[in-house]
Amino acid sequence: MVLRADLPASADWRILATDISTLALQRAQRGNYTPAQAAAVPRRFQATAFATGAGPDGDVLRVVDDLKRRVLFRRLNLGRTPFPIRGDFDVVFCRNVLIYFDPRQRAAAVAEFHRLLRPGGHLIVGPSETLLGVEDRFERRQPAVYRRV
Numbered sequence: 266m267v268l269r270a271d272l273p274a275s276a277d278w279r280i281l282a283t284d285i286s287t288l289a290l291q292r293a294q295r296g297n298y299t300p301a302q303a304a305a306v307p308r309r310f311q312a313t314a315f316a317t318g319a320g321p322d323g324d325v326l327r328v329v330d331d332l333k334r335r336v337l338f339r340r341l342n343l344g345r346t347p348f349p350i351r352g353d354f355d356v357v358f359c360r361n362v363l364i365y366f367d368p369r370q371r372a373a374a375v376a377e378f379h380r381l382l383r384p385g386g387h388l389i390v391g392p393s394e395t396l397l398g399v400e401d402r403f404e405r406r407q408p409a410v411y412r413r414v
């Protein structure tokens with residue numbers, strides 16, 4: 266929503282959305298939300314990001330196709346490296362997942378993010394996550410925001 270609103274219409278961008286849970290992926294891919302869930306989305310996006318339809322339990326807000334077609338959903342286990350993915354990514358968001366990993370798995374996943382990001386690209390983690398021992402490969406810009414060196 267942010268990219269569509271803030272980049273020129275001609276910009277060519279895509280999102281690779283991954284999770285280990287096929288259920289989570291199916292839900293995300295469906296892109297249906299209740300009005301209460303969609304209320305958490307900033308107002309400036311609400312009118313253009315959703316189309317309202319009727320569901321069995323009331324109104325359903327469906328993410329519009331123009332947004333859905335930008336997102337590719339794939340199952341990925343971040344605990345198994347190397348990832349079967351190639352770069353160049355501008356940004357990796359990995360929020361509140363590395364907290365479940367042991368230090369070795371966490372370091373291996375962060376090394377993969379480094380491989381996939383273009384130089385100067387950003388890694389965003391959860392607000393309470395700190396990546397220790399990556400100072401030679403990432404610059405910490407602000408809490409939870411790292412820049413690939």
Ligand SMILES: C[S@@+](CC[C@H](N)C(=O)[O-])C[C@H]1O[C@@H](n2cnc3c(N)ncnc32)[C@H](O)[C@@H]1O
Binds near residue numbers: 342344362
């Ligand atoms: C606490 S949720 C965080 C969801 C979202 N990133 C956020 O910040 O709201 C953790 C997510 O990580 C996924 N997950 C757990 N272990 C994983 C793994 N090894 N590889 C990929 N995803 C994993 C779970 O299925 C779940 O969707």
